[in-house]
Amino acid sequence: MKLSAEVKALENRLGHTFQDKARLRRALTHSSMSGSGREDNQRLEFLGDRVLGLVMAEALLAHDRGASEGQLAPRYNALVRKETCADIARDLGVGEALKLGRSEQMSGGRRKQALLGDAMEALIAAVYLDAGFEVARDLILRLWADRIAGVEDDAKDAKTALQEWAQARKMPPPTYAEVERSGPDHAPVFTIEARLDSGETARATAGNKRQAEQAAAKALLDRLG
Secondary structure (H helix, E strand, O other), X not given: OOOOHHHHHHHHHHOOOOOOHHHHHHHOEOHHHHHHOOOOOHHHHHHHHHHHHHHHHHHHHHHOOOOOHHHHHHHHHHHHOHHHHHHHHHHHOHHHHOEOOHHHHHOOHHHOHHHHHHHHXXXXXXXXXXXXXXXXXXXXXXXXXHHHHOHHHHOOOHHHHHHHHHHHOOOXXXXXXXXXXXXXXXXXXXXXXXXXXXXXXXXXXXXXXXXXXXXXXXXXXXXXX
């Protein structure tokens, strides 16, 4: 199977040459393309999420052998959440290689957090099926290395941290406003804006409001330094 230039470039950035190119193509095919007769990446996303979870659980146990379950759980969530998967996908340029229906292309699907996160999980599954668990684990550990190293900071509740930041400066608590909702009713995508009384704002998009609020709070904290 011949790959497009964008997909071939992504394959090179992944550092894995697929024996079965159809797996790579399927991992990058969004459900908006289902009418074209192509298989989409939803089943691969389901599998990739589980492979990622196992690798992250192992990595966290090795990273801090003295950590309790209560310490490990938020760190795990920080590493496997959709926002993190989407960030990894952006670093790899996955959006450029996505196969999207016209409606998703017109609505900026290549930049949507939910689509990028799903595609990253599907790519993990595709590598797992193509070459086995060891190769998939090595890929994940390479791509997530910096985030594993800094997971203690990432695991902090961003909304709580932003509220503490505001309180320390005698400001009212931050507010969160839904500025956009897209996608079908069964799989909505929310864009939330976090706002401080001083005027600083940041936006983030996720598949539910809680995740979008957390991501917006983190984005605003990052902007504030």
